[in-house]
Amino acid sequence: MNAPARLFPVEPVETDETGETDAIGNDEFLLAVFGDDLGDLHPIVVSFSGDPSSVPRQAWSGYPWLGETNGAAILSPDANNYFSLAAFRPDEKGAYRRRKSQFHALYAVMLDDVGTKVDRDRLTLAPTWLLETSPGNFQAGYCLDEPLTDAQTANRLMTAIIDARLCDPGANGPLARLARLPVAVNGKHRPAFDCRLTDWAPERRYALAELVAGLQLEMTPTARVKRPAARPVQERPADGDPVWIPRPDENAVLAALRARGLYKSPLGNGKHDITCPWVDEHTGAVDGGTAYFEPDDQWPIGGFKCLHGHCTERHIRDLLRLLDIEIQAARMKPTIHVVAGEIHRVVDAAERELAQSLRFYQRGGLIVTVVTDPGTRETRVQDISQPALVRALAGAATWERFDARSEDWVRTDPPARHAAVLFDSTSYPHLPVLNGLARQPYLRPDGSLMTAAGYDAATGMFGVFDARAFSVPERPTRAEAEAALATLNDLLSEFSFAQDSDRAATQSAMLTAAIRSSLATAPMFHARAHMVGSGKSYLCELITAFATPQRGTPTTFPADDEECRKLLLAELLRAPAVIEFDNLTGDLVAHKSLCTALTAEYMSGRILGVSKTATVNTRALFLSSGNNVGPIQDMSRRCITINLSPLCEVPAARHFQRPDLVREVLRERGRYVSAALTIVRAWIVAGRPKTDCKSLASYGDWSDLCRQPLLWLGGADPTTSVFEAIAEDPDRETLARLLTAWQTVFGKTPAMVRDAVREASAFREEQVELREVLHDIADERGEINRRRLGWWIKRHAGRIVDGRRFVRVSGNRSAEAWKVESVSSLSPVSPAPVATSVAADDSEAYARASRGE
Structure with a gap:
């Protein structure tokens, strides 16, 4: 069964030939939202050209919307146009500002980034308007049937929407929130994107209770009235742990559904096929498909959807009432009580719950998580800032404090002080250690191949790959290894190597890229040629494709060791697959930080903006390229040089039979990476036969796995250039x-x-x-x-x-x-x-x- 169907549009919407609603002007739109009887109360409109992220702060101040008297003059159709969801009163000087002190009433709320950050299926209530602000990205607006004049209630409503991750926090607070107008452009894009109003139903207006129930929001309670009973002596649970109440062992909703015979089968990803409890009300008592969704970030108390028309307006709260299950039990979250004098236990419980969420780890003394950039699709390790930690703790557990007036425990936000203590801790006994990311199956210390994605406690690695794309024989033979090597050689057929050892060095670089996450240390690889257009950068791109499915992002070589240390610490914290220095204009100087990164598994340093010294793992592939430059001094033994020597006067004018080689490798990446892994695994299965060769200090494991397999298959020594550089x-x-x-x-x-x-x-x-x-x-x-x-x-x-x-x-x-x-x-x-x-x-x-x- 798929996710719940969207509930909009409820009625057909008149559109033109482009699929947009009939032209709705900004003034007409604002008049429908706010009405025409505002007196001296006005919403604020903001309009400017260019990229919103680069305009000065004063550009966001805006002007009061006075209707058609100034709307057309202020709001250019070629500008970024916004309006406040609330109306504001003038200050003593008659000026209008989006300030809490000037707030009059909230007229509408808005959900942002629907279709990208927020699933379309999360719109469990038909919106008043739906505005496409960038390709596939929408703002959904809901008009209130009666404006909310109570600032505290309006603030709670907007905060509940933010807490449900249906909208990002506003820059100036929830009550000052801006939404985009329909006749406008989004200047973040080049060319600017024309906003499109795809759904417009001004008659759809909702009471506060309808919004809360329909969008499944969690409104924080207002201050409770003190009861006449005496204050209890004990302000903590009577038994058990006074700080931590663990999450339920069993999902109460699933248990109740099973007890009533309504449960059918799991659908995966936290979804379950069930029989609708109201099936008797369906036409012909037909069960048209019903699902229950376990709680997650977007569905804090779970979700319910029945595809039958009779249950269109029924939501998770209706199911919970029917099953007689409390909201707190439905959340399936542990509870942490903020108790005075127990900060050490509160922080310990908080860390324990972060670890249980399986989303947070420790790396180099910092709390980190694994994130994927929605634009580039690049997966990286991201350290958690202190404000972000507060949000993470709120998602990991329900936090409560004792309220003396109500003589009961009430929900609260994770205290910033407790979050700061956890953030500044020197050790994390509960958080699992994250050693790095693997973009393909990787070798365990015993030589076996780990093919499962996700976190592996034995190695501390996090696999971010689809195992189905890779195929490595369980016990590959020498013949299979030779065939795999031929596959790699085929990719190198149009590169002009100076010697056979340079081709072998490239093959070794491919093996290194494929298993770099399994190696404590590995040498750097440098592509050198005599003139431009020889294919140095392209060869580095090809090698990079064996380490990551993402295109490389080369950087310039640092000028001194201090710059090098800062760059390496910042990069290595993200656990990149590759660090590349492109188009060097001078020799590879032996900066101390770079030498450390190439011969030690870890390096330490103070992180900018954080009063911490972090220790980071150095498991990244280092690449560089340049014309007539190479490693010198202590870099000579840490870097393998690949010499390219096209035998023509203008290498850049050469014609290639496979001009899109890197794109081809990325398209069939699983096949080529599997070939590299097959070569390594075949050598291991054969008993790790050793060929006599010079020892390369600091790189014993690398020499075994990325050099010996090639020598075993009869290839040249990939490290020839190292010993030549040392001698020279x-x-x-x-x-x-x-x-x-x-x-x-x-x-x-x-x-x-x-x-x-x-x-x-x-x-x-x-x-x-x-x-x-x-x-x-x-x-x-x-x-x-x-x-x-x-x-x-x-x-x-x-x-x-x-x-x-x-x-x-x-x-x-x-x-x-x-x-x-x-x-x-x-x-x-x-x-x-x-x-x-x-x-x-x-x-x-x-x-x-x-x-x-």
């Missing part, structure tokens, strides 16, 4: 020259920096190389900066090049002395791990010394 490191070459020159001049005798500078100034033949290399390292206006030279040697101390290294000699000297030591146990041609006596925190001091400061 300019610092390594300079260090080798200095070691040779130092040993030539001083032999095995320790020497200080000033000794080296003095010897370099002697202009003897054996000092020529020493002089040249010292100038290369620390030249400053033709002289050698001893401070800079000392820092350079200290930074490279212990690093072995060609079987030699600098070591510090202890003694009574006031300055450091250095000597060259031979290390015969190591091969002179193999890169060795860097050992340095300079702490990471000294890098800034080294930079200052390099500038001669």
Whole structure:
């Protein structure tokens, strides 16, 4: 059974050939809503051109609508036109403002974003007007039969609509709410969208009680009159937990329906097929289809819909009355009592209920949720702000405080103080840990494949994919792995790789993208070419398609480490699939934050706007591209370079047989990602056979899962470029020259920096190389900066090049002395791990010394 049918339009509406209602002018519309006998009381109209999100605040002030005397002059049909749902009185100066102090009466209410944020099926009451404000997005208005002059009651009504998530909170409060007029445009769109009045029935007007019942609103109670009975001694439940009352074990409505023999079967997603309790009133006692909906965000006490005409006006409250079930029981929510002196228990209960909702998690010391952008359809992790936490707590439980006047517990909002304590907590014992998002089936630590979407407590991963789109054999064979590799190779047939190892590096990048959420660490991949139009960015797009179904959003490479740290923390909090730096104009500099993100599973830092230090997971695929630039210094071992070399003068003019390759991969993404997963799983099923190769420090798991399977299938080594970059490191070459020159001049005798500078100034033949290399390292206006030279040697101390290294000699000297030591146990041609006596925190001091400061 589908969701309840909409109840509008009730009667045929006269429309023109475009499907719009017969032209209703703004003045005619406002006259129908407010009448013509307002005296000095007027609604406020607002009109301006352009994007509403970018206009100055004063543009929203507006003017009193005086009818046709000023309506046509103020309200241009090519502008954003709004009107207040209430009428206001003038202040002492005769000015009209949308202020609570000037409120006179509420004439109508409005539901916003119907069709996008609010389901059309949620309109359980036929509206007075329905206005399309953007494609598929509507505002539904309801006129009151009698204006609400009591501001408190009007405020409660508008707040109930907001709490039911039928409308977003207004910027200036519920009573100052604006709605769009029918003759107007929506300037948020380019080109501007012409608003369309698709339903208009000014005779449809509702009493307050009809609105509350028809829209299934929850009006907060007014202050209760104090009863004459004495105040109770105990202001808390007589037994059980004084703070927390758990949600019912069984849905009372479903239990009552089963007891009466009215329950048929579940329909999924909280919907249930039932027999209408009023079936005897149907024509011929025919049951035409009836459903009960369990409570959720849009249906706080559940929903009821019978498709038979006799039950058109019956709603969930009618069903609850028939079944003799209290509203509180129908909500199926736990209750949290705000008790003085129990803040620790109240906050603990609140966190427990957030966890039970299965919508909130902890990540890096923050409370987060998983959201999908309605525009881009991108799924991301979103940290919860303190105001948003209050709203989340209101949805997770019913909150009550003890009212001494009524001597009873009354509903209340979650106290901001309690929410603040929970928000600022240093640990969350109940909230599950969210390690990241997986956009496709992913590997568990034991090598098995997790194919179910949603949250997995064993790994802390949240799968956001349709498992039906992927097909990976349970125990793939080598032949199936070879076929899968051929599928990936087919995608690369038109790329011009410099060497076979560059093709292998791209294949490894595809495997990494497919299983990145399962790897604690993984190297970065950099696409390099000699000229523009070689396909670097396009190759990164192709690799990105293996990590996420969304198009990539590249960013510029940060200029310094502080900028890099802020960027990475902000991005990694969202658990992105890919972080890409596009079109680099300089080499990949080894910013400390970037190096940490590439070799550590977590990184920490203070989050902007939040007085917290967050620890975020680094499980994102890092990509970059650029012409004739690449990794240097410490980035050399953290980045695999893919070299593209088109053998033509103008690469951008080449013709491709598959120009929409990325779109093709995104369209059949399940097939291609399954091929990558098949290769990895086949290697695991085969017993994880290892091929002898150089070890890549910090990337053991990655090497096993994204490098060894390709070597097993006879491919080239994807990491060839890493070891070439290490061997070609300019610092390594300079260090080798200095070691040779130092040993030539001083032999095995320790020497200080000033000794080296003095010897370099002697202009003897054996000092020529020493002089040249010292100038290369620390030249400053033709002289050698001893401070800079000392820092350079200290930074490279212990690093072995060609079987030699600098070591510090202890003694009574006031300055450091250095000597060259031979290390015969190591091969002179193999890169060795860097050992340095300079702490990471000294890098800034080294930079200052390099500038001669």
